[in-house]
Structures are given as C-alpha cells and as structure tokens.
Amino acid sequence: MKVVVMICRILVGSLFIVSGLIKANDAWGFFYKLQEYFEPGAFNMPAMDSIGLELAIFTCVAEILLGIALLTGAKMKLTVVFSLFMMVFFTWLTGYTSLCDPHGTKEITNAAGEIEVIANQCVLECGCFGNAIPLEPKESFMKDIIIMIFLLPISIWTFMGKVKLNEAKEDLIIFVGSLAVTAWFSMYMLDWLFPVLFTAISLLVATGIKKRFDHKHKEWFMAVGIVIVCGLFQYMTLNHLPMKDYRAYAVGENIRDNMKSAEEIGLQGPVLATPYDITNQITGKDSTILSSDWLKVYNSDWFKTTYGEVTNYDNPSVVIEEGYEPSILDFQIVTYEGDDLTEEMLAFEGYSFWHVSNTLEKSHNCAQADLNELAEKAQKAGHQFYGITNALYEDAEEYRHKHQCLYPFYNCDQTELKIVVRSNPGLVMLKDATVIKKWSWKDIPEWNDVKELMQSQ
Numbered sequence: 001m002k003v004v005v006m007i008c009r010i011l012v013g014s015l016f017i018v019s020g021l022i023k024a025n026d027a028w029g030f031f032y033k034l035q036e037y038f039e040p041g042a043f044n045m046p047a048m049d050s051i052g053l054e055l056a057i058f059t060c061v062a063e064i065l066l067g068i069a070l071l072t073g074a075k076m077k078l079t080v081v082f083s084l085f086m087m088v089f090f091t092w093l094t095g096y097t098s099l100c101d102p103h104g105t106k107e108i109t110n111a112a113g114e115i116e117v118i119a120n121q122c123v124l125e126c127g128c129f130g131n132a133i134p135l136e137p138k139e140s141f142m143k144d145i146i147i148m149i150f151l152l153p154i155s156i157w158t159f160m161g162k163v164k165l166n167e168a169k170e171d172l173i174i175f176v177g178s179l180a181v182t183a184w185f186s187m188y189m190l191d192w193l194f195p196v197l198f199t200a201i202s203l204l205v206a207t208g209i210k211k212r213f214d215h216k217h218k219e220w221f222m223a224v225g226i227v228i229v230c231g232l233f234q235y236m237t238l239n240h241l242p243m244k245d246y247r248a249y250a251v252g253e254n255i256r257d258n259m260k261s262a263e264e265i266g267l268q269g270p271v272l273a274t275p276y277d278i279t280n281q282i283t284g285k286d287s288t289i290l291s292s293d294w295l296k297v298y299n300s301d302w303f304k305t306t307y308g309e310v311t312n313y314d315n316p317s318v319v320i321e322e323g324y325e326p327s328i329l330d331f332q333i334v335t336y337e338g339d340d341l342t343e344e345m346l347a348f349e350g351y352s353f354w355h356v357s358n359t360l361e362k363s364h365n366c367a368q369a370d371l372n373e374l375a376e377k378a379q380k381a382g383h384q385f386y387g388i389t390n391a392l393y394e395d396a397e398e399y400r401h402k403h404q405c406l407y408p409f410y411n412c413d414q415t416e417l418k419i420v421v422r423s424n425p426g427l428v429m430l431k432d433a434t435v436i437k438k439w440s441w442k443d444i445p446e447w448n449d450v451k452e453l454m455q456s457q
Contacts, residue, residue: 005157006170008150009070010177012083015147016067017178017202018185018195022130024060024234026242028422031056033127037093041121042100044108057238061230062086064202068226071178072206073166074219076158083151090128091144097123098137102316131246132190165210165219175203192244202229240440241422248327249420249428249435256346256433259331262324271321277312281305292320331420333386333410336393341410345386346433351454352384355407357425358417360391360399367425367441368403374427375407377447390414431457 023030031053038045038052048055066086069079100122107115126140135143157163166174179196186195205225213221237243245251248258262269275288289297294310297303333342345352355371357363375385387409389396396409421428423440429450430436437453439445445453 001153001157002162005153005163006174007177008154009073009163010174010181012147012150012154013067013070013174014178014181014185014199016063016070016083017199018182018190019128020060020063020067020230021195021198021233022132022190023056023127024064024230025237025244026130026246026422027053027056027060027234027238028418029130029242030060030127032418033123033125036121036123039121040108041106041118042097042123057234060234061227064230065223065226068202068206069223070154071174071203072210072222073164073170074206074222076163076165080151080155080158084148084155087144087148087151091141091148094126094137094141094144097126098141100137132192132244171207175207178203190244194243198229198233202226205229239442241426241438241443245438247419249438251435251437254432254434255328255331255430258328259326259346261326265324267324270319270323270325272317273320274313274317275315276310277315278307278310281308286311288315290318290320330413331416333388333412335410336396345384348384349432350383351378351436352386352430353378354420354428354430355385355387355405355425356417356421356423356428357387357389357391358414359424360389360395363425364441365403367444368405370444371425371427372404372406374444374447374450375405378450379406386410388412388417390417429453 034052034056035049037043038048040046062082063086066079066083069075070083100120102120102122104120105117106120107117123137125134126137128135128140128143154163179200182199183193183196186193206222209222209225210218215221249255271292273290273292275290276294277286278289279286289307289310331342332340333345334340353375355375378385385407387396387400387405387407388411389409390412391399391409393411396411399405400409420426421438421440423442425441427439427441427444428435429438436457
C-alpha cells in the first residue's frame with residue numbers, strides 16, 4: 001500500500017504543479033475563461049468579474065502549492081482536505097458544464113429584479129490546461145474523476161497517520177519520480193520543458209527550507225517559500241507576456257495560413273447537420289431528427305404516419321463528424337467606414353506593426369510615447385504601422401489626437417484582440433503575415449533593437 005500511495009502522490013502532485021503552472025503562465029487567459037463561467041447564460045455571477053484576475057492567480061498558486069505539499073509530505077492532512085475540496089468542486093463544475101444544453105434556455109433575475117429568459121452560454125473548453133491542452137468539459141470531467149480516484153488512497157493513508165513529512169530517502173524517490181513524470185508530460189503534451197525546471201526549483205526551495213529550519217513551523221516556512229517562487233513567476237508573466245504561447249497568434253505562426261478553410265488546404269472539414277423539431281403523432285411527444293437522417297426517411301410511409309410534418313427547421317447546426325477547422329475563425333480588421341482590410345493587411349509583403357488594444361479606455365497610456373517614436377521611424381523606413389482596437393470611432397479618434405498617434409486606428413472584435421496579445425496595449429511585429437515578435441506595453445522596443453531583429457530574420 002505504501003508504494004501505491006507513493007505513486008499516487010507522484011502522479012497527482014506532478015499534475016497539480018503542471019496544471020497550475022500552465023494557467024499561471026497565462027493568468028489573463030485563465031481570467032478570460034473564468035469570465036465565461038460568470039456570464040449570465042452560465043452561472044450569472046457578473047459581480048465576480050471585479051475579482052476574477054485575483055481569483056485566477058489564487059487558483060494557480062494554490063494548485064502548485066498543493067502539488068508541492070503532496071510531493072514533500074508537508075501538512076498532509078490539511079493538504080488532502082484542500083485537495084479533495086478542490087477536486088470535488090472542479091468535478092462538479094466540469095460535470096455541470098458537460099451537461100449544458102447549447103440549445104436550451106434558463107431563467108435569470110436581471111439588474112432590474114425581473115425574471116428574464118435567456119439562451120444557455122455553455123463553456124466549451126474547461127481551461128484546466130489553458131490553451132496548451134484544450135479539453136472539452138466531458139473530457140475534463142473524466143480527468144477529474146481519475147484524479148479523485150488517485151486521491152482516495154492518499155487520503156486514507158494520510159488519516160491513518162502513515163504519511164508525514166518526507167525523510168531524505170523518500171524525498172529522493174518521490175522527487176525523481178515527479179521530475180520524470182513532469183518531463184514526459186512536458187515533452188509529449190506541452191512541447192515545453194520549463195515545467196521540469198520550475199518543479200525542480202520548487203522542490204529544491206522546499207527541501208532547502210526544511211533542512212535549514214529546525215522549527216516546529218518549518219512546513220509553513222516551506223509553503224511561504226513556494227508562494228514566493230510562484231509569485232515571482234506570476235509577476236513576470238503578468239507584467240510582460242506568457243513565457244510559452246499556445247495560441248494561433250504565437251511567434252512563428254502565420255495568421256493567413258491559420259485562417260484558411262479545410263477546402264483551401266485540401267482537407268475534410270467537419271460535417272454539420274441541423275436538428276429538426278418533430279412531434280410523434282402517436283405518443284404526442286416532441287423530439288428531434290437530424291437533417292442528414294430526415295433526408296433519408298422523409299418520403300417513407302412510416303415516417304409520415306408516425307411524425308407528420310417538421311415543426312421547426314431553424315435550430316443551430318451540430319457537428320456529426322469531426323474534421324479540420326481553422327485555428328483562427330473570427331479575426332477581421334475593418335475600417336470605421338466598414339471596409340474589410342484583413343486580406344490587404346495580411347497580404348502585405350514586408351514588416352508591419354500592430355498596436356493592439358482590447359480596451360482602449362483602459363490601456364496603459366504611458367507606453368504611447370514609445371509607440372509613437374517607434375511608429376515614426378518604422379514608417380520612415382517603409383514599414384506599416386496600425387492601431388487595432390474595439391473602440392468606437394469617436395473614442396479611437398479622441399485617443400489618437402490626444403496622444404498624437406501618427407498611424408490610423410482600425411476596428412476588430414475585442415475577444416479576438418485578447419487572444420492576439422495578452423497585454424493592453426501590446427505590440428505585434430509581422431513579416432508576410434507571420435508573427436515575428438510580440439511585446440507587452442512595458443517592453444516596447446527601441447528602433448535600433450527592432451532593426452537588429454529584422455537583420456537576424
């Protein structure tokens with residue numbers, strides 16, 4: 001049993017660390033995912049938006065801290081209780097969202113205190129591993145069930161008093177096992193080896209504090225050490241950009257290629273069908289039939305006798321056979337007169353720069369002087385420079401004149417701009433529609449640095 005518990009600790013602890021680290025790498029993205037859960041059509045908790053980022057950061061740090069505690073054996077009873085509580089909550093959450101009917105409706109109480117019927121807003125990806133491993137709620141639900149199963153022997157053994165702070169030999173076995181599991185996960189699932197380094201640093205910090213402090217509260221000191229490590233990593237990714245970008249606008253990705261349809265690249269796309277509403281004339285019960293099936297049977301006598309006419313053809317389509325879908329679906333840049341510039345801008349041969357602001361009125365204006373200086377020199381060298389935002393025309397023009405921007409502003413969907421770059425504002429450099437480099441507002445480069453980057457391409 002001891003060996004089984006040790007294996008379970010290695011697997012669950014390592015998974016907690018990797019899961020927490022992936023979300024901490026892109027805490028803004030995790031925050032945007034939480035906002036989907038807060039939507040009126042989901043859990044109707046709009047007030048949570050104001051603390052959503054803090055909640056995202058807390059979840060990331062807590063998950064990593066629990067993972068390290070499971071591996072080191074620190075405060076095991078408390079660790080097990082919080083781990084079980086977290087997993088029960090997430091299992092319920094993913095189970096609930098997996099049962100969400102995208103065609104259904106729900107009643108909510110609006111701001112005026114009135115009952116309102118709105119469409120369900122189903123969360124299609126759980127966000128457990130960010131954009132690195134997109135999981136549907138059903139897949140995530142099964143993952144959570146498996147973790148719960150692995151937690152059970154750990155819990156039983158712990159409350160029997162048989163799991164305590166590791167001895168040196170246990171440290172060696174568990175830490176080597178954890179690093180091996182993390183390395184496999186990093187190479188084959190994440191294509192990113194930093195989680196191995198992060199896990200090693202965290203374990204070294206925890207064991208170093210354990211050996212350094214011969215104190216009854218040394219396990220709390222270990223926890224503080226891990227929180228500091230997590231805090232430093234979180235500070236870096238929040239104030240700059242994620243260390244690893246898994247989105248379709250990552251450095252090296254060609255935006256034009258990522259927008260091409262299955263037909264354009266010669267692949268089979270998803271097969272869709274529309275659910276038709278029909279009524280069984282014998283039982284009186286309402287049901288649906290897919291358009292693909294209806295075409296096969298609508299002329300048959302038994303169908304006409306049993307179901308009669310279709311009562312509704314207008315339900316949203318559903319996927320009945322998976323196929324290739326573009327990784328970028330909703331990216332469109334338009335002028336404020338309504339002209340679509342997407343193809344023209346992506347077809348430009350050479351370097352272009354995009355000042356991206358997903359919320360112009362909340363952007364960090366202190367970076368604007370650096371952007372103006374860079375824009376002036378880039379345009380003189382024959383390169384394109386644009387502002388892309390979701391702001392209304394009047395707001396964009398007011399901002400442009402107030403900050404003396406030397407480049408035009410165009411319009412794009414806010415959600416898509418949040419995906420392009422996790423900074424407000426952010427700067428994206430492209431060459432022939434391929435992303436060369438991205439910067440947060442704190443890291444706007446000087447022109448000489450940009451020229452060096454161009455020369456290295």
